[in-house]
Amino acid sequence: MSLYITEKNRLESTQTLHRTLARTILDQYILMDKRHLLNLEKTSKLFNDLMILGPNFEFYLLNRDGDIIAHSIKGDLKSTRVSLKPIKEFISGDANFPLYGDNPLNDSSKAIFSAASINSYIESGYLYIVIGSQMQSDILQGLQPESFRQHLGLMIFVVTAFVASLYLILTQLVTRPLNKLAQTIQMNPIEEAINEGQEEKDFHGTPRPVMPHEWSPDSENEFHQLGFALETAYSKLASQYDQLAENEHMRKELLAHLSHDLRTPMASLLGYLETYLIHDEHLDREDKRSYISTALKNAQKANKLIEQLFELAHLDQKNIQMQFEQFPVAEIMQDVCAHFQVKAAEKNIDLQVRMNKPEDSRLHVYGDIEKIDRVFQNLIENAIRHTPRDGKITLYLRSLKEHAFICVKDSGIGISEKDLPYIFDSHFKAENSVRENTAHGGLGLAITKKLLHLHDSEIHVRSNLNIGTAFYFTLKKSKVTVERMPVDLSKIQV
Numbered sequence: 073m074s075l076y077i078t079e080k081n082r083l084e085s086t087q088t089l090h091r092t093l094a095r096t097i098l099d100q101y102i103l104m105d106k107r108h109l110l111n112l113e114k115t116s117k118l119f120n121d122l123m124i125l126g127p128n129f130e131f132y133l134l135n136r137d138g139d140i141i142a143h144s145i146k147g148d149l150k151s152t153r154v155s156l157k158p159i160k161e162f163i164s165g166d167a168n169f170p171l172y173g174d175n176p177l178n179d180s181s182k183a184i185f186s187a188a189s190i191n192s193y194i195e196s197g198y199l200y201i202v203i204g205s206q207m208q209s210d211i212l213q214g215l216q217p218e219s220f221r222q223h224l225g226l227m228i229f230v231v232t233a234f235v236a237s238l239y240l241i242l243t244q245l246v247t248r249p250l251n252k253l254a255q256t257i258q259m260n261p262i263e264e265a266i267n268e269g270q271e272e273k274d275f276h277g278t279p280r281p282v283m284p285h286e287w288s289p290d291s292e293n294e295f296h297q298l299g300f301a302l303e304t305a306y307s308k309l310a311s312q313y314d315q316l317a318e319n320e321h322m323r324k325e326l327l328a329h330l331s332h333d334l335r336t337p338m339a340s341l342l343g344y345l346e347t348y349l350i351h352d353e354h355l356d357r358e359d360k361r362s363y364i365s366t367a368l369k370n371a372q373k374a375n376k377l378i379e380q381l382f383e384l385a386h387l388d389q390k391n392i393q394m395q396f397e398q399f400p401v402a403e404i405m406q407d408v409c410a411h412f413q414v415k416a417a418e419k420n421i422d423l424q425v426r427m428n429k430p431e432d433s434r435l436h437v438y439g440d441i442e443k444i445d446r447v448f449q450n451l452i453e454n455a456i457r458h459t460p461r462d463g464k465i466t467l468y469l470r471s472l473k474e475h476a477f478i479c480v481k482d483s484g485i486g487i488s489e490k491d492l493p494y495i496f497d498s499h500f501k502a503e504n505s506v507r508e509n510t511a512h513g514g515l516g517l518a519i520t521k522k523l524l525h526l527h528d529s530e531i532h533v534r535s536n537l538n539i540g541t542a543f544y545f546t547l548k549k550s551k552v553t554v555e556r557m558p559v560d561l562s563k564i565q566v
Contacts, residue, residue: 074223083170086203087184091169093129094188094199097122103133109195112142119144130202132176134159140176141197149176159187159198175202249295334377337370344370394440394526398550401437401444401476402427405467408448412456419461423452428470435469437476437547443523444547450516451480451543458541459484472546479544487535495533496521 103115110133119131123144133142138156140149151174158173162185172182186201291297344367348360355363405425416423427433437444448467455465459482468479487495496517524531524545535541 074227080170083184083204087169087171087186090186090201090203093186093203094201097201098188098190098199103190103199104192104195110141110190110197115142116144128204130177132200132202134198134200136196136198138198143176145177150179151176154200156198158185159200162187163189173200173202246295249293249299252295252299334374337373337377341367341370341374392526395442396438396440398436398438399441400433401435401478401547402433402469404441404445405448405469405478408445408452409467411449412452416456416465419456419459419463421456421459421462422464422466423456424465425467425469428468432469432471435471435476436550438550439527439547443526447520447523448480450520454516455480455482455484455541458482468544471549474549475546476549477544477546479542481540481542483540486537486539486541487533488537492533492535496531 101118103110103118112133115133119133119142122129122131129144131144132140132154134154134156135141138154138159140152140154143149154174154176158167158171161167162171162173170184173185173187175181175183183202183204185203188199190197190199344363348355348363348367352360402425409423409425413423452465452467459465463483465480465482468477468481470477470479520543521531527547529545529547531543531545533541533543
C-alpha cells in the first residue's frame with residue numbers, strides 16, 4: 073500500500089509538472105514545411121535531439137487517426153497505433169491526474185504522458201510524449217525488489233511493535249479486570265453459605281462478613297461498572313438468602329413452639345372429655361359443669377393460638393386490604409381500656425388514659441381503625457399479663473407536629489436488656505415471660521409490629537427489670553401526601 077501510494081503520487085506530480093511539455097515543443101519548434109504539411113524528416117531529427125537532452129521522454133507524432141508516423145525510438149515498436157481517447161481527455165483540460173495512455177513499447181502497460189494537437193488547414197495530428205521512458209521503467213523495476221524489501225521490513229517492524237503494544241494495553245485494560253471479575257464470581261456468597269450450612273446457624277449471632285468492594289461505581293470503565301453491579305447483586309442475593317434462611321429457621325421455631333403450646337390445651341381438652349364420657353353416670357351436676365367448663369377453656373386457648381397464627385400469616389402477605397380513615401384516637405384508647413377494666417380489676421391494676429393537653433382528646437389520626445384497635449388490645453393484654461397485683465398501666469397521648477405520639481407504659485416485671493432486640497420476633501419468649509393460664513401464643517407483639525408497619529410506623533420499647541416497660545409509636549394526624557420527616561422519638565420523655 074505504501075509503495076502504491078508513493079508511486080501514484082510520483083506519477084501525478086510528474087504528469088502535472090510536464091503537463092504543457094507537448095504544447096511548448098509545438099510552439100518552440102516548427103514541425104510543418106512551407107506547404108503546411110508535417111515534415112517527418114525534420115520531426116525525427118528534432119526527436120533525436122530531444123532524446124539526447126532528455127532520455128526520460130519518448131516522442132511520438134500521430135496523425136488524426138492515432139497512427140504513429142514519426143517517433144524517437146531506435147528500434148521496433150510493439151504497437152504502431154495509440155488510443156486517442158485519453159489524449160483528447162488530456163487536451164480538453166478536464167482530466168484528473170495521473171492519466172494513463174498507451175505505451176507503444178509495451179502493449180501490457182500504460183504510461184503517463186503529455187499531448188498537444190497539431191492543426192493546420194491542410195493536415196492535422198497530435199504530439200504524444202510518454203513521460204518516463206521504457207529504459208527508466210526497466211531501471212525502476214530492477215530497483216523495486218530491494219526497495220520493497222526495505223519497506224516490507226519497516227512495515228513488519230512497525231506492525232510487530234503495534235501488536236505488542238496493543239497486547240500489553242489489552243492485558244492491562246481487559247485481561248486483568250476479567251481476572252478480577254472471575255475472582256468476584258468465584259467468591260459466591262450464596263454457595264459459601266450453603267456449603268457452610270449457614271441456614272443452621274444462629275441468626276442473632278455474628279453477621280456474615282461483607283464482601284470487599286474492589287470496583288468503583290463512579291468509574292467510566294465498563295469493567296468497573298460491571299464488577300460493581302455484580303458485587304451489588306451478590307450482596308443483595310446473599311442478604312435475601314440469609315433472610316430466607318432466617319425465615320425458615322423462625323418458621324421451624326414457630327411450628328415447634330405452637331405444637332408445644334397446642335399440645336397442652338389439646339391434651340387437657342381430650343383428657344377432660346374422655347373423663348366426662350367414662351364417668352358420666354357417676355358425676356353430679358357440678359362436676360359435669362366443671363369438666364365441660366375446663367374443656368371449653370382449653371378449646372378457647374387452642375382456637376386463640378390458631379387465630380393468631382392465621383393473623384400473622386395474613387399480615388405477611390403483600391395484598392392486605394387497608395381501610396384508611398380519620399378517627400379520634402383518644403376514643404379508641406378509652407374503649408379498649410374499658411374493655412380490659414374487668415380483667416385489670418382482677419389484679420387491682422390501675423388502667424387509665426392520660427393526655428398531654430386537654431385538647432389532645434380531640435386529636436384525629438389517619439389509619440385503619442380496626443387494626444389500630446387490635447394494636448391497643450395486644451399491648452394492653454401483654455401489659456396486664458406482665459404487671460403484678462396493685463400495679464399500674466397508663467396509655468399516654470401527645471400531639472406532635474404531624475403525628476400523634478402514643479405510649480403504653482406499665483409497672484410490670486420488665487424485660488432484660490439482652491432480650492429487648494428479639495421481643496418482636498414471632499413466638500420469641502423472654503426468660504421472665506409470663507403466660508399465666510391464658511390463651512396466649514406469644515405472637516401478639518409480632519402481630520403488633522406488622523400492623524403498625526402497614527401504617528408506615530415503627531414500634532419502640534424501653535424497659536427496666538422489676539420497674540416496668542414502655543411501648544411507644546406514632547401515627548399520622550391526617551392524610552398527608554407529602555413526604556413526612558422522620559420522627560426522632562429518642563428526645564421524647566417516656
